[in-house]
Amino acid sequence: MSVTNEAELNAEINGSDIVLVDFYAQWCGPCKAMAPTLxxxxxxxxxxxxxxxxxxxxxxxxxxxxxxxxxxxxxNGEATDQRAGGMTEGQLRSWLGTA
Structure with missing residues (x-):
């Protein structure tokens, strides 16, 4: 799911218990590498x-x-943690379990 404005983001983060928001760019190599894991x-x-x-x-x-x-x-609609940079699937799963 891609969003482009605050109203769309608010609808997504308030509609689920845990939401991971991926800020990315089309030209970003690590972003492309993370796509299959996400x-x-x-x-x-x-x-x-x-x-x-x-x-x-x-x-x-x-x-x-x-x-x-x-x-x-x-x-539950509140930002609880933030991290920059690529991660392995294991690192991402571990972080989501503690974030």
């Missing part, structure tokens, strides 16, 4: 929402995205 965990560990930082610069600014990929975990 597809794999989507709906299993967390709902995954993707935000292209070039299409939604206001959201990238709001969540202080300084590099891509940046991941923000939302639980």
């Amino acid at each position: 597809d794999k965990i989507d709906g299993e560990v967390a709902k995954v929402v993707k935000i292209d930082i070039e299409e939604a610069q206001d959201l990238a600014t709001k969540y202080a995205v300084r590099s891509v990929p940046t991941f923000v975990v939302f639980k």
